[in-house]
Amino acid sequence: MRRNPVRLVTAVAAALALVMTGCSSGGDSGDPNTLKVWWWETDDSALSAAWKHAVSIFEKEHPGVTVKQELKTYEQMQQSGQLILDSNDTPDVLEYLKGNATAGVVAKAGLLTDLTEVAQSRSWKVDNTAQQVGLYDDNGLMGSGKRYGVTNYGEYVGVWYNQDLFAQHNVQVPTTLAEFENALKTFTDKGLTPLALGSADYPGPHLLYSLALAHMDEKSLAAYQRFEGEVDWSAWEKAATTMRQWVENKYISTDSTGIPAQDAGNAFIAGQYPMFVSGTWWGGQIAEQPTFKTDQFLFPGNKLHPGSGGNLWVVPAKAKNKDLAYDFIEITQRPEVQNFLADKGGVPVASEPGSASSAMGLLVGDRFTELLSGDKGGLAWYPDWPVAGLNDVLLANTTNLVGGDATPQQVVEAIKAAYDAGKPTA
């Protein structure tokens, strides 16, 4: 019998190619004495410092267990997170993006460990609104259902302001939207652009959302974020109209469409702008600049503010050492780690009130606690959360709005279209 060499070569080539393209299965069996932890927070951040502190506590309490910490990047996790969770080489515990489009998708696909009972049996204190970001229902919608993740920190968007410039131009801290607009006008009349804005980046959509929240309540918020009833798009239209008006009144520079978030923040920190509408993640950098006094007020007149619990610790379904992972998550929730986070300027979710040693830590920490309690308002999450890919649509349309390339109506139409297209069909 003559073997056909062509067929043989082809078969061998195909087999090797399949192996190379990863169609074969394989993976390492986990070492029971190693805890693999991944996160993407950079080394200079408050979170990274707090988590390293948690790692050292873990190592003290688990002699014989080595912790293998790997630093990933945010982009890596956003774009290939689900592929990693679906592989046989997952870490035991990792930081993961909260939201329907990220944690929701992988929770629904069964790639995460259900922590509901673990949280109960270990009596974790996760019964508050900050920890809603760890709950996902059967459709992968955030905010209710089973617990798949636990967050360590919180964040919210407010208005950072330059106290020296306010004093110099005799402007009071505004408490209503009308007063806010008056303040903006005062600065503009003095030849200053009042708002630092990087609308080529997340600050643009955050400002638009803050303006929309002025016309929203708990009910319309639930409709937008959780698909409970009809979304009130008129609130968005009013917001877009106001934002366009602000551009025309020169409260916002049209150049902002070419300016990323970092540049806007840097310009505020350099004292070039009186105000900067952005989140608590700027706290550390703003506190460090010595040239002028800064403070923060919440968006005037609003009951609801963009903000939420932070990203999550999740345990992959395929993790090898789940018990060690639970121990680690538990340590990150301890007051000693949480207070440490507050000291570094982060926003803790389980610290002891007033425990922060820095002024900035006290300001953002205690204000976040207030927002959690719901007495003065509440957290409205973020505008891009409801459906996957909405962030890009919001960015594109905010730049169009500021650049004058689309009318407020067209902008809201486009956002609505993407929102409706991305809605999960139950």
Place this chain on the structure above:
Amino acid sequence: MPSTNTVTLNTATHAVTPRKGTSERRGGYWWYILPGAVGFLAVVAVPFGMNLWYSLTSWRGVGDPVFIGFENYQRLLGDPLFWASFRHSVAFIVAMAILPTAIGVLVAAVLFNYISPKFGSKVASFLRATYYLPQILPIAVAGVLWKWMYQPQYGIINTTLRDLGLGGLAQNWLGDSDLAIYAVMNVLVWLQIGYTVVVFMSGLSRVDPALYEAAELDGASWSQQFRTITLNQLRPEIAVVLITTSVAALKVFAPIFVLTRGGPGTSTIVPAYFSFSSFFTTTKVGYGAAVASVLALMISVVAVALLRYQTRNSEGFDDGRP
């Protein structure tokens, strides 16, 4: 593997007639194909097949893909963003293929026929190397550099304009939806010129100097020499450069990714970025795969058309003028 292929492949072996007494060596040469075949299958064929399959499904990247036939392709044809991305591709063909080729021929000719004889070949080589530098720079670095230059408030371009008293000309280069595509095109021209200049200069070095000498004696001016000799002699190189750069223009991704991410709005979105964002940001993997398939088809059509044109054109150097 269907056996029809093996038949056609077997006929090819008769080209190499084995010597008598070594008939057991027949087919032994096939093993030399193995590394290339493995690479091709692993890197091209298998992923391409997978991509085609995914394009016929609705899939979020996790779980099981659901077969939906040609629904993704139907949706594509009605998606204005898809068409916009292909319209922008035309602009990038201008910026990556046509302009750099035109400028590259001119620069190569100036370097080769003017700078080199007048100032020495060292100067010409140095200039050639500087033009080639953008090709060596990692695109991420180039992107950061240009973003910084284009920055509306403190970018060097606007700062220079303001210092010269031309503040009125300062623009929001990457943030204005009417301008952004031209700003990106400008970067791409800068990026591509090095490649075309290097290819054309090596092409010119094989041109017989006697041609130029004869033209010189006949009193042909530099521009006449350029038109009749340089352009004609470089025809094969021009064809090759046009093919490679046009294909690169259709595939362009990295410069868009680092400079604008398709923005502001969607004014600089291109098919590759559109496919990428469907894959990773909106997690519509099936849809992204459909975009990628259409793009692959388009590139193949353009490449084949240009290759045919090239083979027709580079057979003999007849003067193409009527």
